[in-house]
Amino acid sequence: MNNSPTALNKRGTKIEKWGEKWDSQKELDFYERFLLGVVKPDNLSIHPHFTLCEKTTVEQGAVINSIKYTPDFVVYDDFKHILHVYDVKNSFGVYGIDQGNKLTFRLFAMKMGVPVEAVVVRKHDFKAACIGVTKQLNLTGKAQTPKPIVKTDPFYNWMEATNYQH
Template identity: 45%
Template sequence: MANKPTAQSHFGKKIVIDSYKFDSQKEAQFYTDYLRGKGLDFEVHPRFVLQESFERAGLKFRQLVYTPDFLVRDDQGIQHIFDIKNGFNAYGIDTAAQLRFKLLTLKTGVPVEVVVMRKGYFWSKIMGTTKPTEQKKRFRANYKPEFERESLWLV
């Protein structure tokens, strides 16, 4: 029986636009449609250390790092952390990714918003909450969030 493909086994072609290197066509599309030329403060592939390296029982364990696709700050200081995926199901988001989303939210106070691109708009959703969140249709990257954000972390 053949192995089923997973999202991790289908890496997209790397694309360079405006000196930014994107992991997929969908990431590049998000950049060109919603960030480039919009006057927003953003970072592409910011790096967050979720857990420092440590030693136990004579062994050294690596640090745990998460690199979302985009960090966007609007003119009022509202931050959005976006991770572009193919869908909201287990094929698009594996359990390891969901754990990284939770750990980053715990560390920063800003939940990771999973983005699924469509032509002319995108869907966004916060995964792994105890109260189910609806996926929302978005037309710009600097919308006011429906939920309160903690200010545990500032860049």
């Protein structure tokens, strides 16, 4: 892992705790407050790696790198089906979720069949919204659709974090 700055941590310094390197204090807070001791350790992956597109060679031998994605957390059920893919963000705005994030989240959902939930950690709860679905929640406050959901634990259906009927 490199030490480049992230959207949540401009200094690029990682926080080491629980045998993991965290990108930000908010990411660590989300883990400690909403996942640790709540989700069984066997049902939680921290910073798992997913290959979304394999490296390929195009015309005249040019090589195109693979596309990989590392979400902050993946929560599974007891049968190892994905329940939630969490990516902790500072906000739902353009500074928290840029166009590159949105494209990566869409590619992940297309490949894995489950959308990424952007999460904004607050003092006593967190807001969640699925990114890249066609019926997205109101992330900017300008649309007529519902706002991101507010939760205190991961025991909900990710469809609640969309504007689809559930």
